[in-house]
Amino acid sequence: MSTAVLPTRAPWGILPRRRQRSALPGFGLTLGFTLSYLGFIVLLPIIALFIKAMELSLSEIWDIATEPRAMASYRLSFGGSFIAASINMVFGLIVAWVLVRYQFPGKKLIDALVDLPFALPTAVAGIALTGLYASTGWIGQYFEPFGIRIAYTQIGVIIALTFIGLPFVVRIVQPVLQDLEAEVEEAAASLGASRWQTFARVLFPALLPALLTGFALAFARAVGEFGSVIFIAGNIPFDTEITPLLIFIKLEQYDFTGAAALGAVMLVAAFVLLLVINMLQAWASTRSRRA
Amino acid sequence: MSIAVRNVKKTFGSFHALDDLSLDIDSGELVALLGPSGCGKTTLLRIIAGLEQADSGQVLFEGEDATDIHVRKRQVGFVFQHYALFRHMTVFENVAFGLKVRPRAVRPSKAEIAERVHELLNLVQLDWLADRMPNQLSGGQRQRIALARALAVEPKVLLLDEPFGALDAKVRMELRRWLRRLHDELHVTSVFVTHDQEEAMEVSDRVVVMNRGRIEQLGAPAEIYDHPANPFVYEFIGQVNKLAGRISNGAVEFGGIRANLGIPDLADAESVITYVRPHEIDVRPGQEAAEGWLPATVETSSVAGPTLRLDTRLTATGEEVHVEIRRGHAEHDSLRQGDVVQLKPLNPRVFAPPSAA
Numbered sequence: 001m002s003t004a005v006l007p008t009r010a011p012w013g014i015l016p017r018r019r020q021r022s023a024l025p026g027f028g029l030t031l032g033f034t035l036s037y038l039g040f041i042v043l044l045p046i047i048a049l050f051i052k053a054m055e056l057s058l059s060e061i062w063d064i065a066t067e068p069r070a071m072a073s074y075r076l077s078f079g080g081s082f083i084a085a086s087i088n089m090v091f092g093l094i095v096a097w098v099l100v101r102y103q104f105p106g107k108k109l110i111d112a113l114v115d116l117p118f119a120l121p122t123a124v125a126g127i128a129l130t131g132l133y134a135s136t137g138w139i140g141q142y143f144e145p146f147g148i149r150i151a152y153t154q155i156g157v158i159i160a161l162t163f164i165g166l167p168f169v170v171r172i173v174q175p176v177l178q179d180l181e182a183e184v185e186e187a188a189a190s191l192g193a194s195r196w197q198t199f200a201r202v203l204f205p206a207l208l209p210a211l212l213t214g215f216a217l218a219f220a221r222a223v224g225e226f227g228s229v230i231f232i233a234g235n236i237p238f239d240t241e242i243t244p245l246l247i248f249i250k251l252e253q254y255d256f257t258g259a260a261a262l263g264a265v266m267l268v269a270a271f272v273l274l275l276v277i278n279m280l281q282a283w284a285s286t287r288s289r290r291a
Numbered sequence: 292m293s294i295a296v297r298n299v300k301k302t303f304g305s306f307h308a309l310d311d312l313s314l315d316i317d318s319g320e321l322v323a324l325l326g327p328s329g330c331g332k333t334t335l336l337r338i339i340a341g342l343e344q345a346d347s348g349q350v351l352f353e354g355e356d357a358t359d360i361h362v363r364k365r366q367v368g369f370v371f372q373h374y375a376l377f378r379h380m381t382v383f384e385n386v387a388f389g390l391k392v393r394p395r396a397v398r399p400s401k402a403e404i405a406e407r408v409h410e411l412l413n414l415v416q417l418d419w420l421a422d423r424m425p426n427q428l429s430g431g432q433r434q435r436i437a438l439a440r441a442l443a444v445e446p447k448v449l450l451l452d453e454p455f456g457a458l459d460a461k462v463r464m465e466l467r468r469w470l471r472r473l474h475d476e477l478h479v480t481s482v483f484v485t486h487d488q489e490e491a492m493e494v495s496d497r498v499v500v501m502n503r504g505r506i507e508q509l510g511a512p513a514e515i516y517d518h519p520a521n522p523f524v525y526e527f528i529g530q531v532n533k534l535a536g537r538i539s540n541g542a543v544e545f546g547g548i549r550a551n552l553g554i555p556d557l558a559d560a561e562s563v564i565t566y567v568r569p570h571e572i573d574v575r576p577g578q579e580a581a582e583g584w585l586p587a588t589v590e591t592s593s594v595a596g597p598t599l600r601l602d603t604r605l606t607a608t609g610e611e612v613h614v615e616i617r618r619g620h621a622e623h624d625s626l627r628q629g630d631v632v633q634l635k636p637l638n639p640r641v642f643a644p645p646s647a648a
Contacts, residue, residue, distance in 0.1 A: 183375035186342050187437075189362050190369040191389035191444055201392070205379045 046267065052260035064261040069237055070246060076154060077243040078269075081222035084161035085169075089215045092169025093207070099170070100177045114170045117163055122227030129160055130232040152234030157242065160228040165218030172214035173207060176284075180206055209284030216280055220273040223266070292353050292447040292480050293318045294339060299348030301334055301504075308334040309345070310504035318353075319478040321471070323491035326501035327527065332484045333452055335501070339482065340450050341365045352447060368441030368479075372453040374433040376425040382436050383408055383421040389444035411439040414473070431462040438470075442477075451483035455490065467494045488528050492516065500524050522642045525566045532572075532612050534565045534605070535644075543641065546607035550583050552639050566640045569615040573635040574601065576622050584633040587612060589626050599623055603632060 133140040133150040188198040226244040233240040250259040294316040301309040308331045324332040337343035341362035386408045412418040415435040455463040492512040500507045508520040519525035536545045538560045587603040601614040
């Protein structure tokens with residue numbers, strides 16, 4: 001119809017400009033800044049990483065990425081992170097519950113403590129945890145008689161990963177829990193539901209998206225963690241060596257392409273995680289709209 | 292199922308929410324708890340439901356003490372102002388919830404639950420929404436679902452906390468008429484809380500007017516409107532003019548002008564307040580004084596639909612008097628600022644000022 005009449009290319013200056021000044025000026029400037037900022041800080045290193053990795057053929061990358069020592073490090077990095085994030089999901093929920101539901105002296109302090117793993121340099125945390133859980137440490141000495149060693153084992157790695165992941169679950173679940181009206185629980189009770197039924201059928205399903213998002217964030221954080229783990233892990237190849245450390249070791253041996261190959265694997269994993277987190281958040285936002 | 296509240300007291304810190312309150316509600320009645328915010332009406336409703344515990348006193352259902360029965364076992368249906376629907380469940384699942392959480396021995400079969408849910412959804416005329424999520428419904432629809440959910444467990448009493456408070460005016464009007472019809476169908480003993488006197492009047496069999504944790508007056512809507520027991524009820528139920536004056540020889544004096552208001556047995560008093568509703572005032576234009584008429588000056592005249600509103604000032608005392616009369620009389624409609632009129636209170640009540648009480 002009318003589209004046929006329009007010139008395919010508008011001659012500049014002849015057609016009046018359709019868009020007048022926006023009510024929010026500065027779009028062009030801020031977008032330009034955003035793109036160049038992201039380009040330099042995020043995109044460029046990633047591209048450099050892939051270019052470096054591409055010096056090898058795909059089969060060479062595959063060989064490096066699947067060598068037994070690398071595979072063992074994946075198992076620890078991803079397996080340990082999964083266990084740590086699972087622990088955080090349970091205890092993070094309890095912490096969030098206590099902070100939202102009850103009033104008690106020192107609540108503000110505990111609330112602030114939750115953020116400590118964010119703020120503390122991870123190396124400091126790693127050294128402190130190692131000191132505590134070493135066989136002569138405050139906590140480690142009580143496990144030593146039972147033949148349980150924590151520092152310099154995979155258990156130690158998981159403890160460090162749990163430490164750094166805790167704030168994610170708490171901070172994601174807290175506002176959702178706050179948003180749940182007490183009335184919903186009262187409604188369930190007045191309909192004859194027991195406390196347990198109310199939790200299992202009403203509260204938990206409402207919290208689940210937030211819990212999973214917190215889990216995914218804690219997991220992603222743990223997979224990338226380096227500083228705190230290397231002190232408590234002991235870094236024994238095939239046992240307590242995490243993937244980021246393996247990359248570091250390769251770099252120290254001037255095996256830049258090998259490090260880049262492992263880095264590429266981690267990068268793909270990070271992308272997949274981001275995708276999962278975004279999908280969870282989209283799901284959560286459709287579910288948690290006020291009813 | 293009759294409800295009896297006996298000498299219930301409830302304090303929150305130093306605030307007396309309920310002050311030794313007793314109330315009887317007959318089986319099948321629809322009763323409104325009416326009062327300003329903070330008067331204790333919601334607290335009373337929640338104590339009847341078992342969502343709140345009284346400090347002392349009893350709640351009886353059909354003569355049996357229910358004070359210590361947990362809300363879970365009390366068999367009350369409770370409807371919240373903000374619906375409190377389970378947002379991750381469909382409409383069907385919401386209504387089915389109360390049946391599904393029953394212990395296995397008394398839980399109906401899946402087919403029975405489905406039948407019951409659809410029956411209730413038909414009752415609230417929303418069966419076609421069974422598969423929707425709560426956030427896809429309008430406010431009015433959500434509240435009807437909340438009502439269906441409460442009715443699903445066959446409650447002995449239905450308790451509604453400001454059920455229409457979150458809805459806009461038009462939906463509110465529709466829904467309260469609908470609630471009245473529904474109650475006439477089901478005859479389940481119902482108590483609802485509202486701060487809207489019009490709503491209380493229109494929907495309920497009896498109105499309980501509350502203030503500061505106490506019952507000010509209890510009665511049928513017309514009775515409360517026509518015969519307010521005290522100044523508080525008078526002021527709370529509808530608009531009112533308050534005129535200061537004194538009584539001597541059976542007549543009220545407003546700043547020197549005596550008016551026999553036709554109230555029998557008035558004892559002499561130095562200070563009284565006469566209450567008169569804006570629509571219960573006769574208006575006659577002109578300067579000409581007469582027994583029982585009070586001269587006043589028109590300050591503004593405005594039109595609200597079928598009603599003419601006059602803001603006038605009494606010549607004798609300078610007090611403002613609001614008058615509402617039907618439009619359509621030329622002599623009234625033509626009144627303008629500065630015109631002198633004569634006012635006659637038609638159904639006045641005289642009370643001692645609150646400070647003396």
